[in-house]
Amino acid sequence: QITLKESGPTLMKPTQTLTLTCTFSGFSLRDSGVGVGWIRQPPGKALEWLAVIYWDDDERYSSSLKTRLTITKDTSRNQVVLRLTNMDPVDTARYYCALRQGEYGSGYSSWGQGTLVTVSS
């Protein structure tokens, strides 16, 4: 059974750096074609893709947020970490991590429940 769970702060102040951890089970980031990505969703709004990291250490970022994002992985601990610098109230959103497997094309086949991050002074 594949599971993913996001963890991190729920309340941030402007200019702070957000660090979110995705802890997963049921698959390995050592397996060819596997990637873990982050997607966010502001309240009442659409999904926005942020970043993905693959089994071979390849990292891809949203072009609009690239300068603020860093994604890393700890394969031995089954974790992926996302950092977003210089937080702003517009970054208030539910942040999801999700699994990308080659057998599902470029789709994200399993998702965590998400974690709501609020940015407010």
Added chain:
Amino acid sequence: QSVLTQPPSVSGAPGQRVTVSCTGSSSNLGAGYAVQWYQQLPGRAPQLLIYANNNRPSGVPDRFSGSKSGTSASLAITGLQAEDEADYYCQSYDISLSGVIFGGGTKLTVL
């Protein structure tokens, strides 16, 4: 403004067929990149419904189908049920943005 354009809402009566459109451009769907569809039930995480244009993951009812032609894609739902009431998102890749893109989402209301 999303790169992939979806109607904000669609509706249908139980048992009917509805479609959700997703319009892109020459830098995404028109460039041959596949489309995925997700269903997001109220208060829940999105769930992959269709991948690679017209494929269903195991467990997804065959009432859901996808198609793609040129710069557009569609999700069709037949035999509409009350439990289908949700938000639906299309997703693809854009070569100009060098990244994954989502549509703005479509809210399906079952009348």
